[in-house]
Amino acid sequence: MTTSDRRDPDVLVIGAGVVGLCCAWFLSRAGHTVTVVDRGEVGDPAACSAGNTGFVGTQGSAPLAEPGVPAKGVRWLFSPESPFSVKPRLDGALLAWLWHFRRHCTERHARAGFETLLALKQRSLALLREICAADGLAGTLTERGMILACHTEQGYARARRTIPAATARGVPLRDLDRAELARLEPGVDFAVAGALLNEEGAALRIPAFLVALADALRARGVDIVTGAEVRDFEVTGRRVRAVRTARGDLRPAEVVIAAGVWSTACARMLGVGLTLQPAKGYTVTVPAGPGTPTRPVLLSEGKVAVMPLGDRVRIGGTLELSGLDASVSPRRVDGILHTARRYLPALETDRRLDVWSGLRPCTPDSLPLIGRAGGFDNVSVATGHGHIGMGLAPAGGELLAQIVSGTEPALPARTFALDRFRRGI
Ligand SMILES: Cc1cc2nc3c(=O)[nH]c(=O)nc-3n(C[C@H](O)[C@H](O)[C@H](O)COP(=O)(O)OP(=O)(O)OC[C@H]3O[C@@H](n4cnc5c(N)ncnc54)[C@H](O)[C@@H]3O)c2cc1C
Numbered sequence: 017m018t019t020s021d022r023r024d025p026d027v028l029v030i031g032a033g034v035v036g037l038c039c040a041w042f043l044s045r046a047g048h049t050v051t052v053v054d055r056g057e058v059g060d061p062a063a064c065s066a067g068n069t070g071f072v073g074t075q076g077s078a079p080l081a082e083p084g085v086p087a088k089g090v091r092w093l094f095s096p097e098s099p100f101s102v103k104p105r106l107d108g109a110l111l112a113w114l115w116h117f118r119r120h121c122t123e124r125h126a127r128a129g130f131e132t133l134l135a136l137k138q139r140s141l142a143l144l145r146e147i148c149a150a151d152g153l154a155g156t157l158t159e160r161g162m163i164l165a166c167h168t169e170q171g172y173a174r175a176r177r178t179i180p181a182a183t184a185r186g187v188p189l190r191d192l193d194r195a196e197l198a199r200l201e202p203g204v205d206f207a208v209a210g211a212l213l214n215e216e217g218a219a220l221r222i223p224a225f226l227v228a229l230a231d232a233l234r235a236r237g238v239d240i241v242t243g244a245e246v247r248d249f250e251v252t253g254r255r256v257r258a259v260r261t262a263r264g265d266l267r268p269a270e271v272v273i274a275a276g277v278w279s280t281a282c283a284r285m286l287g288v289g290l291t292l293q294p295a296k297g298y299t300v301t302v303p304a305g306p307g308t309p310t311r312p313v314l315l316s317e318g319k320v321a322v323m324p325l326g327d328r329v330r331i332g333g334t335l336e337l338s339g340l341d342a343s344v345s346p347r348r349v350d351g352i353l354h355t356a357r358r359y360l361p362a363l364e365t366d367r368r369l370d371v372w373s374g375l376r377p378c379t380p381d382s383l384p385l386i387g388r389a390g391g392f393d394n395v396s397v398a399t400g401h402g403h404i405g406m407g408l409a410p411a412g413g414e415l416l417a418q419i420v421s422g423t424e425p426a427l428p429a430r431t432f433a434l435d436r437f438r439r440g441i
Pocket of ligand 1: 030031032033034035036053054055056060062063064065066067068069070071072244245246247274275276277278279282295296297298299321332333373374375376377399400401402403404405406407408
């Protein structure tokens with residue numbers, strides 16, 4: 017069936033990654049008829065949502081821009097184990113992004129960013145519990161807590177200093193002594209100076225969660241059209257009249273661009289600019305063994321994530337601003353595994369079952385871009401969920417649905433507005 021055989025929806029969502037699907041969930045719940053179009057399949061490995069580590073919950077709410085990052089950045093450029101790198105190139109959009117990023121590396125911005133991201137993550141966790149209670153989604157969310165492992169005394173002291181701010185905001189983060197770590201993960205050899213536990217650390221099974229979410233949406237009447245790349249828009253005045261896809265035209269009342277890093281290209285077709293850069297990362301899936309933890313572990317200084325998945329374990333990391341290039345760098349992949357073995361020396365990483373790369377849609381302040389596209393009365397954008405998009409997408413989807421429906425947003429919508437960098441916030 018082509019899109020021309022389909023009923024025109026109230027809202028057309030472009031992109032069936034976690035962000036597009038969460039927008040569809042809340043738009044449908046608000047009573048709209050919704051169609052989601054994607055150029056690939058749901059769970060297609062090209063999408064950033066399909067191969068990530070799936071950490072959700074209230075840990076990891078710090079923005080990427082923090083005091084001290086610019087100084088470390090120069091050193092990181094030359095190390096394959098560095099968590100952050102930039103491929104040097106003359107690109108005006110990248111330079112503008114870096115300028116805004118640099119401006120956000122202050123105590124004031126980092127604190128405000130933490131507060132906002134934590135509020136989004138807390139709301140998202142509550143919403144994820146609701147979503148994952150739906151038919152077919154049971155088992156895709158697990159909540160066994162998350163360990164923050166620190167390799168050095170300095171890193172451990174830094175991590176412990178975050179406990180008061182987190183607990184003051186209701187996050188159950190606490191120090192773990194050696195005996196308790198051994199009791200939680202018996203038989204796992206941790207080469208660490210210390211560790212913390214966040215009892216609200218949760219995990220999504222990826223890509224099973226996406227596939228089950230898409231099925232649940234279909235069961236609620238949402239049409240999901242795959243193989244339908246959006247190629248152009250028909251515009252009259254301040255309104256998009258038609259969306260031209262590889263499978264025909266659709267004439268929705270409202271359009272939502274939720275196409276991850278490709279949102280920039282979609283928005284550009286309408287003359288709308290987004291302050292967004294792709295940030296590449298990798299995950300490597302290996303068989304689980306005796307050295308594998310049974311709950312999610314974040315390797316604090318190395319910024320590497322270790323996610324157990326039954327008989328396998330997925331290890332993910334790095335953030336490279338290298339444009340829309342998803343090629344795999346073996347040097348970087350080796351760097352991630354080397355970091356993982358520094359914390360978990362018994363981890364078997366020789367047999368790689370899968371090596372995956374994904375492009376995170378990143379903004380300079382780590383907050384998503386959610387709101388109306390200037391110049392249009394019926395176009396909105398939901399992207400920029402960056403390094404924690406699985407953990408932000410439900411609250412972001414709820415906000416987007418409130419904006420499109422014209423109801424009072426539960427969160428301060430201006431904080432996520434598309435034009436905030438131009439306004440100098
Ligand atoms: C290594 C790695 C590890 C990560 N780990 C975590 C984690 O543990 N926890 C966490 O919260 N986040 C994590 N993330 C981040 C998270 O994966 C992303 O923030 C999130 O997946 C972004 O989702 P999205 O829907 O915006 O984009 P995507 O998943 O990329 O979806 C965009 C969709 O738009 C479609 N599309 C693009 N252009 C068009 C077009 N023209 N027409 C139609 N369709 C189009 C694409 O096919 C795609 O399906 C990780 C990311 C990486 C790379």
